[in-house]
Structures are given as C-alpha cells and as structure tokens.
Amino acid sequence: AGLAGCSSGSGDTATAGGDGSYTIGVANFTLGGPYFSGMDKAIAAEAKKKGKIEVISTDANGDAAKLASNVEDLLSKNVDAVIISGGPLESAPAALNAIKTAGKPVVLVDRKFQTGEYTSWIGPDNEAIGRQNGEFLSQKLPDGGKVAIIKGGPADNSIGLARTNGVKSVLQSKAGITLVEAPDFGNWGSDGGLTVMESLLATDSDLKAVFCENDAMCLGAQRAIADAGKADQIIIAGVDGQAEALKAILDGTNYLVTGLNDADVIGAMGLDRAVEILGGAQVEKDTVVPSPMITKENAAKYQNPDGSF
Amino acid sequence: MTGQLTEPAPTTTDPRGRRVPRLVVGGRDVTMAAAFVTLIAALVLVAALTADTFLTPTNITNLLKQMVTTGLLSFGMLVVILTGGIDLSVGSIVAFSGIVTAGLVSGLPIPVAMAVGVVSGIGFGLVNGALIARFELAPFVVTLAALTTIRGLAFVYSEVPIAPEDPGFFTLGSATLGPVPVSTLIMLAVFLVGGVFLTRTPPGRSIVAIGGNAETVRLAGINVRRHVVLAYTISGACAGLAGVVLASRVGIAQPSVGVAFELDAIAACVIGGASLAGGRGSVRATFGGVLVLVLINNLLNLYGVQSFWQQVLKGLIIIAVILVQRTNRVRS
Amino acid sequence: MTGQLTEPAPTTTDPRGRRVPRLVVGGRDVTMAAAFVTLIAALVLVAALTADTFLTPTNITNLLKQMVTTGLLSFGMLVVILTGGIDLSVGSIVAFSGIVTAGLVSGLPIPVAMAVGVVSGIGFGLVNGALIARFELAPFVVTLAALTTIRGLAFVYSEVPIAPEDPGFFTLGSATLGPVPVSTLIMLAVFLVGGVFLTRTPPGRSIVAIGGNAETVRLAGINVRRHVVLAYTISGACAGLAGVVLASRVGIAQPSVGVAFELDAIAACVIGGASLAGGRGSVRATFGGVLVLVLINNLLNLYGVQSFWQQVLKGLIIIAVILVQRTNRVRS
C-alpha cells in the first residue's frame, strides 16, 4: 500500500541519541490471521526500507500471558522500543507495565488498549468504517430488506463491536430494513464465515445483504451464497481491504464494498512512529488512519501486488 | 453348535451366510445399539418439530455439507483409536493439505494438486506412525508435536490465505449429485469402504486386535508396527482429504484453519462408544457420533442460541448423550 | 534363593530406613533418570553458551514466571493421568477462575475473590470427577464437554476482559521474594506437597494404584470412585489457582485465555515419562517436562526464530526429547 493516509513521518532523520540505528521489538498477539501477519510483515518491510533498523518479532500465539513474557524477553534483549500488534486483545497491563518500568516507548498498532499507558497508537476508526458500510448498504437497499451481520467474536474485542455498532446505528433507523445477527461467530476466518452464512441461509431465506466484521469472513460467506445460488440476491459488505476481497469487488461480483483497514499502511506507520519517538520527535498520541470506502470504482487503486495483506 | 447361548458377540454374517456386514469391529457394547439410533432419531424429531427451518432443503444440504470434515476426520481417528492410539495432528494436516493444494493449483492440474494435498496427509501420517511404532513413543505426544510442527509448516508455506482463481477448484466442495453434495458422498464412501476394511480384511482386523492386546497380536506373528503405521497413515490420508475438500468448499485455503478439529473427531468416536484404550469401536456408531455433533451445532444455530450459550449447551448435551449411551450399554 | 538380584526398582527409602523421598510414584521407568537430568542440563548449557541474554537476571526471572501456569496445570494433570484419566478442561477453568476473580475484586477483598476463583476450579473438578467416577463416563469426553461448557460460562460471566483497578490484584502475579517470583514459589510448593501426597499418603498411593488396576484397588476395600473424584478435584484446584495467578500476572482477565493449555500440561507429563494408560508417572520428571517446554519456548525466542519456524522447531524438539527419554528408558 504505497499510498499512506497521512503523516508518514520521515523516520530516517531520527538520530537524536545516536546514528539512527535502533532495535525495535514487535509483540504480536497472534500471527494466525492474514491481517496480523500482514501487519508484522509491513513493519519489517518498512524497517528494511529505512535501513539501520533491526526488528525482532515475536508471536504470542493468542496467549495473553505469552505476550507478556514475549515482551519481557524483548526487554531483556534490550530493544529500544516495542510495537504491540494486540490483535483481539483489549489490554495488556503486565506488558505495558514492564515496558514502562524499562523506560521504553511503546507504539500500539490496529487495536487501542482500553487500559494502561502507551506512547502512541495508530489504527482505524472502526465505528466509522461500520457507519460507512451502513450508509452504503442503505443506499443499495432503497426498498429495505433483511441484512445479516456476521461477527468475528469472541466478544472480548471492541473493534468488531464498534464495526457492528456502526452498521447498526445507520441501518436501524432505516425504514424497511431488518437486521439479523448470526448467533454464532465466524471467528474472523473464511471457513467460519462460510458455515455461519450457511446457517443464516437456512434460517433466513430472504436476506438481501450481509455485513461481516472482516473480509476473510465475507469471502467464506460469499461462497456459501454462491453455493446456495443466491449470488444475485444478496450483496456483501466487509472490512479490511484484504487482497482477495479487492479482487472480488473489482470482478463485479456481489461483493460490493469494504472499508480500508490496511495492515500494510498501519504497520508501516507504526514503525515510522516508533523511530520518530526514538529520534526524540514530539508525536501525536493517537493517530486515526482514514478508512476510505472501496467499491468497484476505486478498488483497482488499492490493489497492491507487493503488499503483504 | 446348539445356538443355546444367545449370541452375545458381533456377527458379521447371519447363520445362513453373509448378509449386510455389521460395522462393529470389537466388543459388543459398541454396536450402534437401538437406543443410540433412537437417540439420534429423537434429536431429529425434536428438531423437525421445534425448528420449522430444520427440514428445509437448504438446511438439510447444510447438514450434509457440515458433516464432511468431522466425518472424514472421525473415520481416520477411529482407526487410530482402535489401535489404542490417538491422532491430535489432524487439524493441522487439514490446514497444510488445503493450503498446499490451493498453492499448487496455479501450476498443476487441479486433480494433481488435490492428490498432492492428500499425499501430504499420508506423508505426515506415515511419519507419525513410524515414530510411534518404531520408537514406541506415546501417540499423544508425537501427534501433539506434529500438531505444532505441521501447523507451523502450513504457515511457512503461506502466511496468507490462498484463493485459487480457477473455478474448477471449487467443484469438489460445491458440486452436488442430485440434492446430495459430492463431498458428502465421498465421506460416506470412506465410511463404507473403511467399514469393510475394518471388519473384513486381515489388516483391518489386525488393527482392531492390536488395540485389544498388542502383545498377543505380536505373538500371533503379525507385524504390529506395520499395522500401527498403517493406522496413522489412514488417519493422515483422511485428514489430507478433509483439508482438500474443506479448502475447495470454502474456496480459500487458510493456514489457520482446523484448530481443535481433532477434539470433535475424538468426541464423535467416543460418543459412538469407542474406547480410548483401544480395541473397541464401531464404524457405524462413530458415524452416529458425527451425526450427533453436527445436529447439535445445527440445532443450536437454528434456535438462534447465542454463541457462548451454544458452547455451554453443547458441552451439556454431549454429557447427556453419553449418559444415555452409557445407560443403554449397562442395561444390555 | 539368594539376595543375588541387585535392586532395579524405585526405592522410596534406602535399606537403612527412610531417606529423601523419591518422587517417583509408579513404575521404575519414570524416575527422573540421569539421562533426563543431563538432557535438561544440556539444554541449559547450550542456551547459556549460545544466547548471551539467557543467563541475565531478567531472563531467568522470565523463565521462572513462565513456568508457573504450565507447572500448576501439569501437576494437576499428572494426578489425573495417574488414575488413567485425562483433564481437557483445565484451560477453560483457567479462564473462568481468572475472570470470576477479576470480576469479584471490585466487591470483595482480593484474597476472598481469589479464593472464589480457586474454589470455582475445585467445583468444576468435582463435577468432572463425579461424572467420570459415578457414571463411568470416558474422561476424555466428559472433560472435553467441560472444556466447551466452562469456556462458554467464562464468556457468559463477562464477554469483555476485566482489568481490576486495584493494584493489589497484581501482587500475587508480580511480587518477588528476593529474585524469585512468589507465583513460582507457589508452584514449587504445589509440586513439593503434591509429591509427598502422591508418594507418601494413602490417598496418593490409591490414586496411583487405581491407574494401574482399578479393580484390584476396589477389591482391596478402597473407594475407587472417591479417589477418582479427588484426582479431578485436585486438577480443578490447580487450574483454578493457575487462573487466578495468571490473571494477576497479566493484570487483566480474559474469558478467552487458556486455549490449548491442556496440551502443554499433558505434554509435560508425558515428556516426564507418564503413561496415559495410568499408573505410571513421576512428579519430578513432570517438573522436568515443564522445564523442557519452557526452555524450548524461551530459547526459540532468544534466538529470534521466526514465529512459524518456532512452531515447526518446537514440535521437532519435543520429538527429539522424548526420543532421548526413550533411549534412556530402554537402556536402563
């Protein structure tokens, strides 16, 4: 994703304390999803681009305690700063405390923690993405109809909730639109999206649209819809801008829209931010990365064959 | 023989000759007993009466599709469980075979790519089996280590999902023969052929006997190791096949797919009365176990039970089912 | 016959009377044999020589902290495994006890809230044990169902993570006694007391014997059911304690924590030579198994091995370790 939304701070000037060579630790909560591994890669790629920056990446495999100990491991390796890609984690007090005690800066990417002190956060406005999808759907369904919502779950995550709330806030007030929330979670993956959609198709045969909290689930849902022969009846809206989703949108399928939440962009910005901080720059604490709406019209411009996501 | 003793043992043929083979492979407790069939019938009946969407064609097709992965894995798991072992690596094999197949589709003909996926499963099964049989290592740990390693390899192969462009890739997973998905037919074929294998072929019988008393089988001059390897290879093959079918069905292969699949497969076998100590298990009843699990999931969804409560209830229902199974076993 | 035979078996006392109790609880294979100790020592040595950060105080403290959860769960798991059972629900109990404790901290004194967390684990263990012992249900399925149900309950209790404000909540998880974390000391105490329990008390010996041959134990007038319930209760208690300690250490309780923790705990027992068929296992060697697992993780991190390769290697190293363990067992 060459086009960054905003403040792509020129990190290579950061030489406040030395020659600008730093070691930056990355604590991933999990790499078991394309979004997260994309983020991790984007950070590494940006570091390489900058030169002189060494990145040590860790993966907690979805275990909060392991995240804490990974951070401890990173600190014991004396990294200069830590980037946390917290995935579905809401907070990591122990990790944040350890970093604070060590006196190192910490940059959060994607997920903003609910508690604890961090130096800077870069991520999307999830509720806005949801609203944007809601607006789009309401336009596409002038006569109303049933809209299904597939959540990623487990519910100990705020971003999914924010996205769903965004969609709901727009659609609930629209006359003629009914919302159906799938009882089960799609677990943020395509296989989950597929089975949840299959169940939805059995319970609600008259769906007009489906919104999923991310693209991966939408892609599975799209298959289920195709298999049920309802591709021309149900439209799809997602979040992320995952490569396969962009392609589906561009190909003119029933996958109509997604809200950009590009791991490549956020990852790169996260690394830049860390370097800026190390360079002694005064930085914005919270940076919201804009999430443009992607449809058939503009999808081509967001396709990036070299991107990791 | 007088026939005086009422026959307590599994009969694969009736006194007059061969009839329908009974897919009971060891012990009599594990016949898919009347009570178990009743239980499944009751589940279906309750479902049909209380959820009006249950008997719709869409839902029935869903059911048929949703049992494929668990079904395939359960058969392979049963074979391993019969030897007294366990295979925890199947979920990771599903992921690996799926992603490799999807990755190869761009360069190879689709059937070849799919064959490679299945073969990768066979390969992993072979290694599992060889480690377990040759070095007498605990199956739980070997396959647990395999779970970790193979999952890692799936991610090493591709961190991101692979979505082949060629629509031929979806055929296996979405084609239907009349109303029945082809993938379901494949799974049923595995159960049928597998049933015959376990009840009517020497290697099948050896596998069952090994779980009953491996030393005896060894003393009978049968190569125990080779049969143990065979069992894990079958499980690996089933998992490889399941991975290919699943990837084709979802249309996207993800390296993260299949986590905890092994648990459902094991549960299906045990709900069907298999003993994890080996030597006892039934192909039919395992299939019944698969049905029970799929029905539970389907019903909870149809009723719109919220995800967490689904989990709570699913566990409780499983307990209830095995309690019923057990009462029936004790009574018989 | 002469006293010719040299003594090959585990001795809990030396010929002259009692000496240091050896924490071997069944069979002779499971002594934390010289080769196993050597293996661990070798791991440590290699680590110290190749990773310059390995022997830093921070890293050692990390190691000590990192072994707490696996350690606590492994001891409980060992007790259950000795009876010939298995407890898959421990990861879910960790989540439940943690979230309940964190949820109660706002209303109750911290120690009381923590006690409630542990007691919830005891409760779940009791139910598991009662179902398994009273109705003779397969431990694998009962605790698998419990895994699902308890996980669901953790989410029902709170869908969102709970991060208590009171810094007292963090004490248990972060306090140190000198350089040693208090949580590590607690875990060590569990192993010590547990070792004495299993080797030197009647209920402990009964648990070991049940795994060897339950019918013999029943005929010896020992209440088998009660001891099986006890075993699962101990495992539940350990998991409850682990949940509380973990929540306190991380500073936040998540209902989603602890997935697949049971696998590491089981692996630790088996790496330590325990037999999943029951009756054979060692407290010391299980502790050794915990060390091995924690060391592997720590080393792979220190070497900066990339995540997916870490998984690949972790599996392979585990296989290597049990191969070494096995060679040593065969040789002795």
Added chain:
Amino acid sequence: MTLELRGVRKDYGGVEVLHGVDLVGRPGEVLAVVGANGAGKSTLIKILSGAQSMSAGEMRMDGEAVEFRSPHDAHARGIRTVYQELSIVPGLSVTENLLMGNFPKRRGLIDWAAAHARAKELLESIGFGAIDPRTLAGRLSVARQQMVEIAKALVSEPRVLVLDEPSAVLAGSDLASLFALIRRLRERGVLVIYVSHRLAEVMELATSIVVVKDGRVIATTEPARTSESELIGLMAGRRLEQIYPDRRTEPGEVRLSVHGLTRRGEFEDVSFTLRAGEIVGLFGLVGSGRSELARCVFGAEPATSGQVKIAGGDVRFRAPSDAIAAGLALVTEDRKRTGLVGGMSVLDNIGLTTMYGMRRGPLIDAARRRERVEEMIDRLSIQPAHCASMRVVNLSGGNQQKAVLAKWLLAEPRVLILDEPTRGVDMSTRIAIYRMIDDLARDGLAVLLISSDLTEVLGATDRILVMNQGRVTGELRSDRTTEDEILAHAIGQAA
C-alpha cells in the same frame, strides 16, 4: 523334529536367571519341565518361542542352528506356545482369536461364515466343542479362555507345542480333554513341552522330565524312574515332609453364615456357614459359580436376594470395603486382573489393603509398612527375598500369587476366602501355604478354600461344599469322602 538347546543363558537387566541350560526334545515326546517358582521355566519357554532373546547359548532344530528374533520366526519353524499368562484379546470373538492372521478369504475379504465354521471344526477336533466360536473371548471363564489359547496354538499344526502351566486353570472334563489332546498330538509326532506344578499329571503324561532349579537343569529323568516325592525333593533342594497338615481341630463359633444367597444368572439359593478354626473347601467344575459366589459374599457384586451374616448380625456389604471392615478377605483367582497392580512395587501391592490403617499423621508410616511387608515376604518366602521394591510383574507367576496372599494376610482377616490360591504355585510353596492356612485356622480364622484340585480339596480342608450349576449340591466331610463322591456331586449326579 529334534529341538536342542545348548548353554542357554538369560539375564534381565544384568541379573542372570538362566545359567546355561541344555535341553533336548524329540518328535512324539512329552517333555515335562518342572521346577520351583522362579526357577526359570517360563523364561526358558519364552526363549524357545522367540518371545525373548537369549543372552548366550544356541538353539538347533534338526541339527541346524536357528535364531529367533521374534515369535514370528518361531512360528515359521513350527513352534507354537501357550504362555503362562493368558493372552487372548477379550474384545474379539473366539473365532478371531483362533484364526488371527489366518483368515479364510473370499474375493480378498475375510469370509466370516467360513471362519466360524473352521473355528468350530477346530475346537471340536481337539475336544473343546463346548466353546461357541462366536462368543467374545473375554466373556468366557478363565478356563475356557485357556482352552481357546491352546486351540489357537494348534491352528497351524505345529511340530513343537509348548504349554506353560496349561492345566493351572483347568479341572474336570476340561483337564481330561487336554490330556487326551496331548496324547493324540504325541501320536502324530509332535514334540510337546509341558510345564506344570501338578506332578501327578506330569507323571501321567510325560515321556521325560527335566527338573530346573535356580536357572539350571539339575536332573533329567522319566516317570518310570522317579516318583513325585523325589521330584519335589529335587525341586526344593531338600526333603519334604508331608504335604497336607493333619487337621484335627474343633470348630468354634460361627464366623460367617450365608442364607439363600442368590445372584440371578450366576448362582442360586446358596447357604452355608463358616466357623472359626475351620477350613471349608468349595469344589465345583469350571463355571459352577464359585468365584461369583465368593465375590458376592465379599460385596464386590450385589446379590439378588439372600443374606450374609457375620458373628450373628445381618450385614449388607455394599462394597468390598464393608466386607474388609467386617474382617473378610478375598484372594481372587485371577491375579493379573484382580489381584495385583502390575506396575507398582511388591511393597505397594502387599501394603495396599492396610495402607489406610498404617498412618502417621496424614502420611503412611513407611518404616512400619516396610517392616510388616518384609515380614510377610519372609513368611511366605516370596522370591527373590529382597523383592520389596521390585515391580510385582517381574516376579515369577507363583511368587506373584504369594504376593496376593501376603496382601490379604497383612490385613489380619477373621474370615479368609481363597479362590484357587495355589494356582501356579510350586509344591514346596503349596506346602507352605497349606501350613499357613492351617496355622491361621488354628488361631481362629475361618477359611473358605475354592479349588478345582480334588486332591487339594480333600487334603487341606475339614469340610467340602460342592457346587454344580450355581447350586450347592453337596456338603461332605473331608475325612469321610472320596474323590469320586465329590466329583459325582460336582457333575450333579450324586445319588
């Protein structure tokens, strides 16, 4: 087929148990191997069956050196073995146990109808026609399982048949069938190697006898040139006095009385009493329900109706623990399945019943327990003498049996039920056991001795109950009855 062993040695983990054994067997011979418990008989047999490898020495068949790396190699040479410990697969049918690895096939698949037919034919041809080949092997009585084991060894018409204590669990007509079978095999030129502690049958069947002691062959002889008592002397290494102690005691008060006890399908309306100081035999054919009765009296199985009283009061034993608390002890017949915890030490096994009673605080009083257990090991001369820390499975069969006995004696019972306590026990140890039972009875213990060995029942008891098909069909005084009279009751044909 001539089978020759020269200088065979075997050590287990550095401890040598066979010190250079020589043995020669020829076609048509019944070569009996006798020796005390732990002498090395089973080890020897495992070596010639390929189940264990020898540490040194050589084996020749028809003059040609052979080396067995697995049982498969021995099978290929026509050697089949029935091991001392039962090894059927309980979850499989008799047919399958018999034909394992040799199924008749049709179009590549196993032809089960043909298999059952072949199994039935085979069982009938060797005189075991009473066994239904379709039954699950695990549902057969121990005796029947043993017969299946023997039949299994005969499936492929072996040239050498090795039997390790096959008669230990057989009695009556089953035993007769076995003997007839062995004679027929002999006529067919099969070499039969036969291990047994029942010297009477050895004298009857054997063509030559090899006496093994402490891992060495100390004598080779023939029935015509020796006597039972000489053999016993050789095995024990000393002269043996009388086998059964004189029983001339006055029975005391009633210790246990059973009234109309019934367990549907197993036994019916059984009544008897046991008095202090009395040894009562319980004889019957296999499957007559004796073991079930014992288990039921002991609270291990619920009764359908009837009462059990101890010292006058009615009791309802809901579990063995109740019976033990009331002073009962039951030495079960199947040590592997119900007598021992194989993976644990001898100490743990012998101490099992008494563990809860021997505490110091919450801990087991280890020193006292060890002391008591070692006393018991000594008293029953369990070999090897320092076996307390050994795993109990590494004891020889007979010594395992003694360990079970020791466990119960340690509990100091007032009523002792012994189910086939001398199964697989060598003669000198038997004598010790009889002496011990006698001593215990003299001290006021009431003993019920279940046995399928007529001589034993006659010699070691005061009174004999005979069961037939779940009912007590006779009660006889040991000093006033005969083997024939007992047998007549046992087969339900007493006048």
